[in-house]
Amino acid sequence: MSEQSDMAKVEELAGKVIGDVAGALSLYMAYLGDQTGVFEALDEMGRVSVAELAEHTGMNEKYLHQWLGSVSAAGYVNFHREDETFSISPEQALIFSREGQPACMQGFIQAVVSQYESHEKAVKTFKSGKGRPWSDQSECCFCGTDRFFRPGYAANLTSEWIPALDGVEEKLKAGAKIADIGCGHGSSAILMAQAYPKSTVHGYDFHEPSIEEAKRKAKAAGVDNVQFEVASAQDYPGEDYDFACIFDALHDMGDPVGASRHIRETLKDDGTFMLVEPMAGDSMAENMHPLGQIFYAFSTTVCTPASLAQDVGLGLGAQAGQQRLTEVLEEAGFQKVRRASETPTNMVLEVTG
Ligand SMILES: C[S@@+](CC[C@H](N)C(=O)[O-])C[C@H]1O[C@@H](n2cnc3c(N)ncnc32)[C@H](O)[C@@H]1O
Structure with a gap:
């Protein structure tokens, strides 16, 4: 090291890293609480002592004591120092224990934990520069991805995003043919099938275990106007679709131009392609904030290893931005790209022509 270090700056950065370490471990503790049902027990029980919580859950009191110390210090649970009891507020419950609520962040947390779980593979991939297929991620990653995205789709897809597209909602209500490409566990396809019973939704994904899970979910939801099939985005079957959509998956594909071209070829002339992608600015400089920090990670x-593992291997990345996505869509032959809607985490592009 040739330069003199500014110790004040070192201390400042060290302080920030300690905060990040605390955060990383708090997510891990939140994951433990989620998987073991402790947050739910706290939500049910109201204010409790460790012994009462241990009795109710049948779990080890010593472990619960340590866990409660960490999550209380994190502010995820309230600690009442006067009688050493614990409680969870309605707001904390929404974030940590109310599955399916838009505010619930356990899916997000699970997706983070899944990345630590396969850290050795990540190091190998990062160093080698080679691709790593989506199928090589862990079960925890597939479930976490679905859990993370589903509440946002439930809150926005049929109430905001589709109504924001030109003339699409009327077609879907009247009965249309829909393709959901890269559908994963099928949450978006099932939501559309439920909202538009006269339409038929075809969910495609090249990851067989995800398609099996999507079929199970459709059966459990009792919807019969949705079908799932293993197929790649570049050559899924069928034609004359009225509406095609991709949710948070185009940038994971090796050949997003080829996939978009296939969508254009299999859409009716007046069909619409709705592309949902992570929110991002058009340059890295615009993404220097916590969301950029998360998506780039x-x-x-x-995402990038999943793309590099496929033919073409374009590796768009999860922060491609509307301008770059528009180039991809225009290269595939589409003529019009419009930002129809957005949330803090997603942009919704209407693609036609
Ligand atoms: C981040 S997940 C999103 C899944 C789902 N759309 C959602 O929003 O929950 C990306 C999905 O794209 C799928 N995928 C990636 N490349 C694909 C390709 N070339 N053809 C079909 N599916 C692909 C993966 O299998 C994975 O299910």
């Missing part, structure tokens, strides 16, 4: 260990 997932992109380093999941």
